[in-house]
Amino acid sequence: MRRWFYAGVFLSLTGIVGGVNFAHAGGGSRPAAAAKADAKAVANPADFVGSETCATCHAEESKKFPDNPHAKLALEHGGKGVTCESCHGPGKAHVESGGEASKIFQFSKATPKAVDEKCLSCHAGDHANFSRTSHGAAGVGCTTCHSTHAAKSEEHMLKVAEPQLCFGCHTDAKAAFAQPFHHKVNEGLMSCSDCHNPHGTFQDKMLKSAMDQNAVCTKCHAETAGPFVYEHPPLKTEGCTSCHFPHGSPNPRLLTRNNVNSLCLQCHTASLNFTAPGTPSFHNQANQYQACTVCHVQIHGSSASSIFFK
Secondary structure (H helix, E strand, O other), X not given: OOOOOOHHXXXXXXXXXXXXXXXXXXXXXOOHXXXXXXXXXXXXXXXXXXXXXXXXHOHXXXXXXXXXXXXXXXXXXXXXXXXXXXXXOOOHHHHHOXXXXXXXXXXXXXXXXXXXXHHXXXXXXXXXXXXXXXXXXXXOOHHHHXXXXXXXXXHHHEOOOOOHHHHOOOHHHHHHOOOOEEOOOOOXXXXXXXXXXXXOOOOHHHEOEOXXXXXXXXXXXXXXXXXXXXXXXXXXXXXXXXXXXXXXXXXXXXXXXXXXXXXHHOOOOOOOOOOOOOOOOOOOOOOOOOOHHHOOOOOOXXXXXOOOOO
16 A cells, blocks of 8 residues: 655645645635744654554554545545544654554544644634634534544534434424424434534524525525515514424424414514504404414515505
């Protein structure tokens, strides 16, 4: 097996070694100051022993590595891409010490911050804002969800496939999806990452955006997006979750109230605190089966009626 690590390899890529932003793997440019700092940190090419040396002790990991996306990337570049020492650092000291663990970077023993720095040295182009997300701030590191050598999901190298991976922390969402009315996540028709980006977005709760930059709901529920001549203000001010639970609900249409009238009357009641019009006196609220939406059918917005009749 040819050796993958030597001086020419690293200098021909970006002049950066030891798991630091390969040009073909990371995407995106780095600031000049960061590039200078990387240049100072360039390891001695003689400290790299090559993947075939790693395989003599780590046979089990090496056996699975040809199917690993990192290894595939290496093969696509003539065997000169991301391999063992790109992530774990130079292996010479580790080998010469007889395998002393402290002489090599161990992801299982490193802090989440150190792990993230390793991964983001290549993947910063895709996940530039990860440290600012609720996951990053809470110390949820890359290896909390991803596994390089023991992934259970082929896509994204996840430790466990969605949604079980997400449910490991978000137990409230797991309970919501068990409600009688819910988005079809447990059934496999949707996944958590259809709506959320675990690596961060500029939206609250790491929500993805629709093409018009509204809430991700309109990506599927396009009929509610408009534009409408007469818009229902809560859609623009409070969003879909002012009336609907996003994950699951005991009520049809994932409504936050079991009675449509009760939902509407939260705002449409004469009050000094609300600007929404109150309910006219001729509306018979004693008739529990006369829902507001029997008449106000275009409740998300209308281009024909200011009171959403059509």
